[in-house]
Amino acid sequence: MCRHLAYLGPPVPLRSLLYDPAHGLLPQSWAPWDMRGGGTINADGFGVGWYPGGGDPVRYRRAQPLWSDTTLPELAAATAAGAVLAAVRSATVGMPVQETAAAPFAEGRWLFSHNGVVRGWPDVLVPLAAGLPVRDLLTLDAPTDAALLWALVRHRLRAGEDPARAVAATVAAVTAAAPGSRLNLLLTDGATVVASVAGHALSLRRTPESVLLASEPLDDDPGWRTVPDGQLVVATATGVRLRDLMAA
Secondary structure (H helix, E strand, O other): OEEEEEEEEEEEEOHHHHOOOOOOHHHHHHOOOOOOOOOOOOOOOEEEEEOOOOOOOEEEEEOOOHHHOOOHHHHHHHOEEEEEEEEEEOOOOOOOOOHHHOOOEEEOOEEEEEEEEOOOOOHHHHHHHOOOOHHHHHOOOOOOHHHHHHHHHHHHHHOOOOHHHHHHHHHHHHHHHOOOOEEEEEEEOOOOEEEEEOOOOOEEEEOOOOEEEEOOOOOOOOOOEEOOOOEEEEEEOOEEEEEEHHHO
16 A cells, blocks of 8 residues: 645645655655555655646656655755645555656656555456557556556546546446455646545545645644545545545
8 A cells, every 4th residue: 555645725845745744744654544454654665746837747756765765855845836746655565666666657747646456466457458558558657556557547538538537437447357456546637636535545634725635634633534435536726526436
């Protein structure tokens, strides 16, 4: 399992999401509250993506634990953004620990992350993978379930599907092929975040100007609420909609 978050709102320093909160991504990397049998720490890499000045996102990814990186704290203190997606990784046994396996995955304006596991990987997803262009399979970021999930979502986005539909349809297809999988996905273009809650935890905190989605609350703010399992979240900085994931 992994931990991830997405923020939309007025620009904030990256460190206010990663380092400053009592239970931000840094402490979650070694002391997560809810891994649901998927490991005990998130030490197999991390990544953060943000949107500077209306352009495509910038990413910073590493294959090492977040706590061991000595460069990011200064960068995170000096960099502010109004749209952020970040994650820390706990690799499934047998999957590689490498920089390109760490979320966020990206193409154009899109950033993507997966918190969970595909049961029976890789055999169960062979039929779904066969529906992708061969080039996409040859250029996967990494031989991992998360990278293939990103390829499946991205294929739908390229075909013009609405992002909420692309996420929901991918979750439905993978759930049918691999029952019992945990498929909490995050997808953003810097203006909207789509999140699925399928087998793992997700919490949400809203203000009049911002929204923050995270695997676990970053602090003890009473504004945090748990998103029920089986929900699809579509959020902007000023509004949040929830609907049944499998009916989306």
